[in-house]
Amino acid sequence: MRKQTVAALAALATGFFVPVLPAPAQTEAPAAPKIQELAPTAPVQSAPPAPAPQAPTLATPPAHGAAGSLTAPLPEPEPAEKLLRLSLSATLGSTPGHGLALHNGLVWRIYADTPDPSGEIARPVAELADATPTLRLKPGVYMVHAAYGYASAMQRIDLTSDSQVKLAINAGGLKVLGAIGDAPIPTSQMRVSVFVPVGQDLEGRRVVENAPPGVVIRLPEGVYHVVSTYGDSNAVMRSDLKVEPGKITEATLHHRAATVTLKLVQAPGGEAFAGTAFSVLTPGGDVIREEIGAFPSLVLAEGDYVVIARYDGKVHTREFKVESGANRDVEVLVSQ
Template identity: 45%
Template sequence: MRFSVRRFVTLLAAAFLGMAAPYAAGQEGDASLDKLRLPGLNEYLPPQNRSPLALEEMGQVTLSAQLTEEAGEIPRGLVWRVFSPEPDRNGKLPLIATAQGGTSVLSLSPGSYLVHAAYGRAGATKRITVGSEPKSERLVLDAGGLKLDAVLSGGVRIPHDRLRFSIYEAEPEATGERPLVIPNVKPNAVVRLNAGTYHVVSTYGSVNAVIRSDIRVHAGELTEATVEHRAAQLTLKLVREPGGEAIADTAWSVVTETGEIVRETVGAFASMVLAEGEYTAVARNRDRIYQSDFTVVPGRNQDVELLPDDLVEAADTLTD
């Protein structure tokens, strides 16, 4: 059944006039309909003109990086960051987009940007302009790799869990300190760096077995460097007789020829790695102090025992 809007309005008007009849005596319902004026109504809702929202035009840019001008594109391990060239109110460049992997395709609003490619600790920055047409941008990192290791005299290998490297800039700052590039590098780990000379510090143990050297990294190449530590592992013990059991609760100090204290610890044993040289071991147990000189020979691990004969100050004899 078709029910028109005009028919609905007629019925509604009739109902309204019927309700008002007691208050308008002498008027008839049909005559009242002729006097009723209503605005024109359409039977159907007219279509609305809805246009789609305008989309901002985006430009597409393909980013790739190479170690050198002659090298191929880096396939993986890159981190791309795109910044606005205008700093914000905090003085920082707003980060617009990021991507990881190798060659990456980004969609950006037309305009100027700063693109940074990071490959490990190597990196390069380039200003680019994005338009409506697709384009490609290539960054040359001028970078290589560095692989570090260390041995003892005679080529004896050092346990890797006791060996660490730190890489610094070659040139010191105005304060005399070199800026730290990477701390705690594990042996045989490949570190990606921009080409140049770096100051490398190799530490065996945690006392004074330290080797410093300047190493040059070449673009597009893996530079492997092995340094030699002239040091040894020492264990200090306070005993009542040669080869005897170490006495607990002993305080230890290790002093160099110049009087510098290089290690202090407490325990029955005092184990450490020391650079070659002459040292003095000082042991304090209760109210007694013992002292003995010893020599560190590179690559020769040894036990250093302090005996009752090494007593230099005591109130009583050595007891448990």
């Protein structure tokens, strides 16, 4: 019975039904099988295969501003911040816009009026060397600084529209020259230093060092102590000079000095010994200058001196006098 059931299921799978007859007894001869033809049945339709799963895809968003869009419209770009015009100028004096207009020598620096979060010195947002510059800045609060040599002025501005700033620099100029009698001192041989007196100390604070003569030194209004040095030794002149706003103070400092040339010779007018070491002293023994050579030259202030010449292990001396404007040779004779 089990075999018949298996055969029937196989016939259903192929679409045909084949009857299974019982097996005859072994004692009887096998009879010819009778095949019963059946009308073919419709084949069994198998269910269509399920579609393979697809990877999820992102839906393309609708165009910006399209109807039915679920996304908010993108914001329009903000317009660039408007820049404002700032014009700068300065004059010499105490009242802005009055006095001598400055057309050169100015340096402008613009600082943002906000503290630096790192604590470092704020850097200027703009720096210009023009006398009357015009620049464009964002609206805000700024510090405008103008430097004129050693003088300066500053003003705080709130820039909300195109503006013009005029600063008054309370300063003047100082021009120092040098001379020996009526003869001007060459600029290469003279230097000028300027000091601000502090209390009783005339050289309390130095503001200018080793400036050449004839150059206009721009300084704030006030009284200054000026030191002029002629040469590299002790020919020095001092003077107190006043600087007034809007004016140039000119002064000629007359030195009382001369140039001397030192020589060690065997006889007057003889040839100088090369490699001689010279020392120039005051009568009190203070060393003024030391030189090595055959005939070194130096500028000395008017007065009395002693020269010591050392050569070949021997020492030779001579006293001499310097008179203002009388340049001369000073010969030291080799002692026997």
